Amino acid sequence: MIWGSILGITFVVALIILYEWPKLKQGSKKEKATVVVLTGAGWLLAVLLVFFPEMPGPTDVIKAIFQPLGRYMEK
Amino acid sequence: MIEKSRISSFQMAIMMYPTILATAILLVPSITGKFAERDMWLSPILASSIGFLNVFLAVQLNKLYPKMTLIEYSEKIIGLIPGKILGFAYLFFYLQTNGIVFREYGEFVVGNFLSKTPMIVVIGSMALVCAFSVRGGAEVIARSAQIFVPLVVILLLFIFILLVPDLEPKNMFPIMDKGIMPSFMGSVVPASWFSEYTLIAFLLPFLHDRGKGLKWGFISVFTVMITMVVTNMSALFLFGSITDSFTYPVMSAARYIDVADFLQHLESIVMAIWVAGTFVKISVFYYALVLGTAQWLNMSDYRTLVLPLGFLLVIFSLWTAPNLIEMVHYLTTTWVFNALTMQVAIPILLLILGKIRRKRGTKVGSTRND
Amino acid sequence: MINLYFRKLTNILLCICLCFFMLLLTGCWDRTEINDLALVLGTGIDKTDDNKIQLSVQLSIPKAMGGTQQGTGGGGSGKPTIVKKATGSTIYDAMSRLQEKVSRKIFWGHNRVVIFGEALAKDGIRKDIDFFARHPEPRLRAYTFVSTGKAIDILEVIPELERSSAEIARELANFKIGMSVTVKDLLQMLNSGADSAALPWLEINPTEGLRVNGTAVFKKDKMKGSINDKLTRGLLWLRDDVHLATVTIEPKNTKGSISFNLLRSKTKLVPKIVDGKWQMIAKITTEDDAVENDTALNLMDPKIVKDLEKQLAQRINQRIRMTLNLVQKDMRIDVFGFGEAFHRKYPNEWEKVKGHWSEKFPEIEVKIDSKAHIRRPGMSTEPQGIPKNEVKK
Structure with a gap:
């Protein structure tokens, strides 16, 4: 199942790149790099989440910052 | 300029209507009811002040830098490096918030209708549709909003009218028996929803009738407020003191409709409202995120970013909370302050600094080229 | 050239993808056939x-x-x-x-x-x-x-x-x-x-x-x-839940009884706290039509109708009193919504008695102020089936 998910993720990522590639070819190097980095980051995150679904997320970061204020809204 | 299409301020107003409302009529009545109880219809009125403030701030900032979005002028106002950092904070905020919106959509659909469907399918299909509309640009989103919003309003009205026989206005008394505090506390969460009006900072530069931006922005806030008051009232009149014990009071109310043993089982209407509204909401957030990212990276086109960021959004939506309970708790506590800081406090600071900068600029005599 | 080839490939892939997505659109996971x-x-x-x-x-x-549904046999x-x-x-x-x-x-x-x-x-x-x-x-x-x-x-x-x-x-x-x-x-x-x-x-x-x-x-x-059924009527009157009712009274000074069909009724509970005494005034107004009259009374006579209206109101009062005696005094359970009525009008006082409402509730003095209006005598005027000279004026 895990490998199935990873295969699925990779498939989607590959599709995204394939779909964008014709346009990117005309773009600058920087744009290519951006898209590749962003998609790669997405792929990495997704794969990490498949292996560690309980990984602390962005919510936890914001919770940590705003915790003292958030307590006022507890009820 | 990165966006070539132009929209009218009326279109902007109609885009923002579901952007606030789509999620606000489902989870928020229950949250408001928890704090404000019988006064929950007052809370949206108090909360809308934030919406008016935000529209005002965005329009004032836009007057200083007419052709720039929030990401661009924050660099101009506080300098390049701090501006980039702030821009990143905004992008992260919109990425995460949009992830939550996706999740709310998924939770609602899966929780009420398609209980066995994997959430990734529900969210993923929505993400794909939204990606196409964002690729089309602001005008495409605006036009789809123009089609969907009247539909949403008519269906909402339909539900309220059918509910009338079951409503008991006496449920709203006594008004403010514990003072203004409960309704004020109840207004905090809706206020954070209203603060999403900061998004118009990403739309204002592309208006072809920028002079009317403020007027239509205010009209939009006002209509959202009225709709929220009416939804809260109908939930309150129907359920009274048990309103806050439902996860989705409006949904439960629509399910309660039974006119002459004939018109019943109307939850599919709520679903239609919700899907159409959320589509616009997600598209607007998504658009702001994609556009902002492109500007942050000084790219010439934002379209290539749509799909990679959409993929990230889907991941964020699944990552953001383990379950509905955690998500609601997060939305009512920390997210409120996160949203208010990012969307109210920082724009106020930016406006003040921008004004100061502008004054100094004119003193020195340098003409600024926007 | 490569570019063209590439685009073709993506297009084909996209088509395959779209076909694949179509399969998902049936909502397979939650598909339920009737x-x-x-x-x-x-x-x-x-x-x-x-x-x-x-x-x-x-x-x-x-x-x-x-x-x-088809109605034919054998189905x-x-x-x-x-x-x-x-x-x-x-x-x-x-x-x-x-x-x-x-x-x-x-x-x-x-x-x-x-x-x-x-x-x-x-x-x-x-x-x-x-x-x-x-x-x-x-x-x-x-x-x-x-x-x-x-x-x-x-x-x-x-x-x-x-x-x-x-x-x-x-x-x-x-x-x-x-x-x-x-x-x-x-x-x-x-x-x-x-x-x-x-x-x-x-x-x-x-x-x-x-x-x-x-x-x-x-x-x-x-x-x-x-x-029981009878006392439930009293409960319904107080809760303003009466929608379908017939009230039959046996008028004084004559034999037989008259039945009325209730058209609409409205009950208003008005809570009052006077000098620390809790009172509840139930204001009831009903509109009725006569549907059956086996007395000798002429229902077209305004004086008789006035009198009947009073008796009708009294009859409702009786019903309510009976219910109150049992439910308020003996059972001590507030099913009438008195507590809520007090809460709405006197939130502060309510806050004080909320904890021991079941003790306070039986002490409440209930005043019933009911008004009945007989609107129409029905399709007949004088009582049917008796000679004219026996009709009471």
């Missing part, structure tokens, strides 16, 4: 000896239902519904056991009636009502009842006029002759500060089938007693 569903029409909940729940559901048999063979039962520690637990015996998926979306057995009602219904508000299928509009004896017996009744006994119960509740309480109303009653509830009392009469006969009165979520 012929795979067993529709629940009514639910009965009873208590077993070992403190578990016995859930009984009335399922429709589509074949038989279709038969009765429906036997009963249009069946009743299945199972036990479990919660309703859903029992339902999953029930599912083992039913070949189709049990579907709650059309459940119209929830019946609590008497023994369970005396034990408390709070924990069993939650399912109906939490699970996404059941509706808050289902009517709730308490049955004499076991709820399953009610479901097993095979009716003559309607298709199922659940349908009868629902129609009876719809008429609002007795109390008519939906799941939502019940939740509201249990949630209100008065800590009480009232549910219609459903009974099987061996010769007549089902009937709503009085009201079960709950303290918190436990049934404490019941009041």
